[in-house]
Amino acid sequence: MKENSEFDDIPGTTVFTAQRSHQGFHLNQFCMSLMKPDNRARFKSDESRYLDEWQLSDAQKQAVIKRDYNAMIAEGGNIYFLAKIFSSDGVSFLTAAASMTDMTADEYAEMMLHGGRSPQGVRSIREGR
């Protein structure tokens, strides 16, 4: 992914490139399947068994079961696809986003109410700004 290495300079951020799309294809397609109520019901009744129907790596399966969204993204997940999982769980985008940070859901919601995370210091690792 040489051509996109400039993104590695932005801390705490993963850009969903064609390579990541390839890596996460089955994980993201599993997420899409949760748009159907029958599939949501089957997934919820036995998550592990439902996940076995998809060509997922062990790391991908474990990340889903643990609802570790940073790990899912590292394994090629895209947040808009992963949203089908937390929507099925009845979890808001705010709470799901908070779970990827070092804050509690309440701390994160409070930060958003006060104008969100400042870009100061998280623009560039290399340039320290």
Place this chain on the structure above:
Amino acid sequence: MARITAGVTTSHVPAIGAALDLGKQDSEYWAPLFAGYEWSKEWIASEAPDVIVLVYNDHASAFSLEIIPTFAIGCADEFAIADEGFGPRPVPKVIGHPDLACHLAQSLILDEFDMTVINEMAVDHGLTVPLSLLFGQPREWPVKVVPIAVNVIQYPPPTGERCFKLGQAIRRGVESFDEDLNVQVWGTGGMSHQLQGPRAGLINQEFDNAFLDNMTENSDDLRKIPHIDYVREAGSEAIELVMWLIMRGALGDAVELLHRFYHVPASNTAVGHLVLKSIAAQR
């Protein structure tokens, strides 16, 4: 002849749709947000556009990772409301304008924009939340919609420059359609937000307000913003702002600012909203 009279930009945060659908619009959290759209609701009721060319992005609803069109145009009679994981939003189905859409598809492709033509698709919050913000909760939407779906999910989205030029081509296409129609172009998404990773929650009010300024004062600067700057300055999902430039390109050289609103936060996102009137032909 059909004509583009005005443009609207607005964020399309899914939680805004949920707030409306659950009757929470008067709550302490949401009331300031909805107040920013009151003027626009009155304005659009008096404008009564016939068709909205609505530029938005699908969020893994109609398009999976099987096929990822950069620019797609919806030519169907109607568009169902997508189930995004918690059941479809309780809003009316979206009625298309297939004659205008098919004309635009042909016009744009011959004008060197290689559109993907969509004859059946469901539409998600990216398209329905802007309709709700401007029209409230009617039994039927009082306008027909030509959806233009832009890929901003998988990198790279089209450049700002390309989006602006697509807007210009949409204007040429609309103006070569025989029927007398009052057409608006809407650009949705943005403003600053990052929904993923340890940097989630990023908001850059300075970037957003400069962007809002330049939508009327200096759109040439906006066309040159590289993707890395959106991601770095305003968050990985702020790159949706390229869709605003399609609207801006469609309005011609000179615009008049009718309404401007900015609010933080709606869920994880900075909400920006503009109503612009087209006042001159483009070069």
